[in-house]
Amino acid sequence: DTGVSQDPRHKITKRGQNVTFRCDPISEHNRLYWYRQTLGQGPEFLTYFQNEAQLEKSRLLSDRFSAERPKGSFSTLEIQRTEQGDSAMYLCASSTGSANEQYFGPGTRLTVT
């Protein structure tokens, strides 16, 4: 049984570039979540999918951010025109039927220079 996987694990990019992250949830988990975590803080919710439908978005998800889950399996999170303030760990989680049992992946650490 594999857990949630995320790719890449680390990404360094220059300000203004676009980046895309991928998340593969636990097999058969129909719910998928994205969070962002900065140093010394707990994760903050960004968005949630049930199957391929994006059902909830945080105000943190500005118009530079877009997330997709086209076939209800893996998901991508894209950040356009990155800013230094986007530097953070981007975490993906998945669950099956119970939002209180969210299992997290290892995260993608983004550094914007």
Place this chain on the structure above:
Amino acid sequence: QKEVEQDPGPLSVPEGAIVSLNCTYSNSAFQYFMWYRQYSRKGPELLMYTYSSGNKEDGRFTAQVDKSSKYISLFIRDSQPSDSATYLCAMITQGGSEKLVFGKGTKLTVNP
């Protein structure tokens, strides 16, 4: 005032000590209360969750929820150096938003 408050520590204890970690919250709609453990540069790992008030025990870990005081606790008995990590509390409402609301996390070090 943040919805969930958690003392970031750091907390340092000797091996074998009983550790008490706590969170307070302001949103009375929270119904599920979770504890996650996060090692440095890793994703959070779900330790246990409790529904509404009461206690839940899992091995050396005990979670307590006091909804009347809006206060939750995690106790670790016979702490081990491998317990050294950041412990995050998280909460969620029932039947509403799917988002977990996290505390800042408490950094724990257990010294051998």
